[in-house]
Amino acid sequence: MSKEDVHALQLPGHLCCPGCAGPIGSKLILKALGRRVICFGPGGCGGMAVKTVPCFTLHFSGVGTGAGGIAAALEMKGKTDITVLSFAGDGGTSDIGFGKLSACAERNDNIIHLCCDNEGYMMTGIQKSSATPYKAWTTTTPTGKVTWKKDLVMIMAYHYVPYIATATIAYPEDFVGKVKKAAGIQGFKYIHILQPCPTGWRFPSEQTVEISRLAVQTRAWNLYEIEEGTVRITQKPKPKPVKEYLAPQGRFRHLAEPDVEEIQAFVDSQWTRLERLDGRNLWEAQ
Secondary structure (H helix, E strand, O other), X not given: OOHHHHHHHEEEEEOXXXXXXXXXXXXXXXHHXXXXXXXXOOOHHHHHEEEOOOEEOOOHHHOOHHHHHHHHHHHHOOOOOOEEEEXXXXXXXXXXXXXXXHHHXXXXXXXXXXXXXXXXXXXXXXXXXXXXXXXXXXXXXXXXXXXXXXXXXXXXXXXXXXXXXXXXXOOHHHHHHHHHHHHOOOOOEXXXXXXXXXXXXXXXHHHHHHHHHHHHHOOOOOOXXXXXXXXXXXXXXOOOOOHHHHOOOHHHOOOOHHHHHHHHHHHHHHHHHHHXXXXXXOOOOO
């Protein structure tokens, strides 16, 4: 797709904060899929980008349900060349809309759900969600969140759906390739996108891509896919200390050295688990 074609699908300008990763991610999705798409859901901050493809929305507690209905209607009409996208932020996906999304996955609705994860309720005042990282500042966790981030990817994997992936804007080829792959698979697909938020994470707006890249390089955010239960790591960086990812973000500025060491140990354990699963099938007896 040409540069001009992408700009025709998502118009210049948006209502997001400077440096928001949402419109960048939205543009990469449309670059991957082209015009034959229908979008459902507010999509968190990424949904505020102005698109010229059909877009529908309800309250963000209805994650996935409208998209499932659109997919069913297209199936009844015999239209097989349109991809249905369900958009939501981490609050809508992991908290308020999770039951409805889980039902979509259990039915194996023919949609792609995209979780645009900025790790908090950023549009309503930077409150914590279940996807907010451990020890992160939010307005409702002023001394740091006391629980670990919910592992939505693995939760969705055990709905036994055909395709799941993680992505972030700092690795656009990885991102676009996963969206294209998902579009070619029948059934429910789930893509979890790390979406740095300069306002809520408290870093300068020009550092959005750098923060995204550091998340992967420090293994705080791992890029992988799960196809028919089989795990494949898609980026294996030489690791940097997790403090290099935490330090530029004001939401972690209150951390003491023991806190950073605890987070580093958790990050290391998560990577070890992922490496052990790489190339193996989650659904088969281990």
